[in-house]
Amino acid sequence: MSDESRPSPAGAPAGPLSTPAQAPVAAVIPAAGRGVRLGPGAPKALRALNGTPMLIHAVHSLAASRHVSLVVVVAPADGPTEVKSLLDAHALPERTDFVVVPGGESRQESVALGLAAVPPEYGVVLVHDAARPLVPVDTVDAVIEAVRDGAPAVVPALPLADTVKEVEPATEPGAPEPVVATPERARLRAVQTPQGFDRATLVRAHETVTEDVTDDASMVEQLGLPVVTVPGHEEAFKVTRPLDLVLAEAVLARRRLNDGY
Ligand SMILES: Nc1ccn([C@@H]2O[C@H](COP(=O)(O)OP(=O)(O)OP(=O)(O)O)[C@@H](O)[C@H]2O)c(=O)n1
Numbered sequence: 001m002s003d004e005s006r007p008s009p010a011g012a013p014a015g016p017l018s019t020p021a022q023a024p025v026a027a028v029i030p031a032a033g034r035g036v037r038l039g040p041g042a043p044k045a046l047r048a049l050n051g052t053p054m055l056i057h058a059v060h061s062l063a064a065s066r067h068v069s070l071v072v073v074v075a076p077a078d079g080p081t082e083v084k085s086l087l088d089a090h091a092l093p094e095r096t097d098f099v100v101v102p103g104g105e106s107r108q109e110s111v112a113l114g115l116a117a118v119p120p121e122y123g124v125v126l127v128h129d130a131a132r133p134l135v136p137v138d139t140v141d142a143v144i145e146a147v148r149d150g151a152p153a154v155v156p157a158l159p160l161a162d163t164v165k166e167v168e169p170a171t172e173p174g175a176p177e178p179v180v181a182t183p184e185r186a187r188l189r190a191v192q193t194p195q196g197f198d199r200a201t202l203v204r205a206h207e208t209v210t211e212d213v214t215d216d217a218s219m220v221e222q223l224g225l226p227v228v229t230v231p232g233h234e235e236a237f238k239v240t241r242p243l244d245l246v247l248a249e250a251v252l253a254r255r256r257l258n259d260g261y
């Protein structure tokens with residue numbers, strides 16, 4: 001376990017548990033990206049939403065689940081000390097331990113580094129983007145329940161609002177792109193995080209799949225194992241572009257009005 005952890009892991013279980021239904025849950029939160037699409041500024045995970053870093057919102061959203069007893073934060077490579085200070089300043093529930101490790105060049109590499117810091121006692125591992133700071137706890141719990149019920153990989157997903165076209169990508173930005181197909185929209189889903197896994201399956205996926213992927217579940221698909229969806233939530237959207245910051249602030253303002261969040 002990293003030096004950047006609390007001295008004694010409050011939530012760590014004593015040893016392996018026999019049934020998946022009881023398996024302790026760890027959350028790996030990759031937060032080491034730059035946020036290029038968000039524009040110039042601090043690393044995306046450290047940008048403030050309503051005065052609090054996005055990463056802290058994301059960590060608290062996962063720790064809101066009473067099933068999550070360990071959070072592994074994958075910090076920007078030069079940022080573990082700053083991230084540890086932030087976590088110390090924004091207390092997690094007593095039941096939740098945390099560890100901070102430095103990230104890698106890609107999301108995939110960062111997740112692998114976080115996963116390596118999860119002790120083997122944790123039979124269920126969630127992977128959650130720091131860039132999805134507002135995921136509701138009911139979504140987190142639905143993913144955990146499906147993994148504990150025996151699914152090796154679970155993704156929260158939503159139907160699409162737009163029609164999607166497959167194109168022949170242009171060689172220069174902005175050039176017209178020939179459309180090659182229109183997949184049947186009713187069969188498509190936009191997938192979110194947290195994605196939940198049986199730990200051994202996720203470890204095997206990261207050991208086996210070497211090509212670039214955009215999410216962890218697709219690595220499990222490549223192993224030939226089943227991946228299932230549970231309903232996602234519109235507030236679990238990913239903060240990617242500047243307009244997403246406006247939306248996130250608006251969601252927080254509505255939560256403050258509705259329930260004093
Ligand atoms: N080397 C990387 C790249 C991404 N991430 C994390 O993966 C999540 C999803 O990535 P994305 O939204 O693409 O974040 P960025 O890579 O920061 O964004 P951009 O592509 O615009 O730079 C984010 O929480 C991000 O911090 C990471 O931990 N390590």
Ligand SMILES: C[C@](O)(CO)[C@H](O)COP(=O)(O)O
Nearest residue numbers: 107129191192193214215238
């Ligand atoms: C994992 C993910 O959030 C699922 O939708 C998404 O694929 C991450 O993509 P990004 O380009 O790294 O943000």
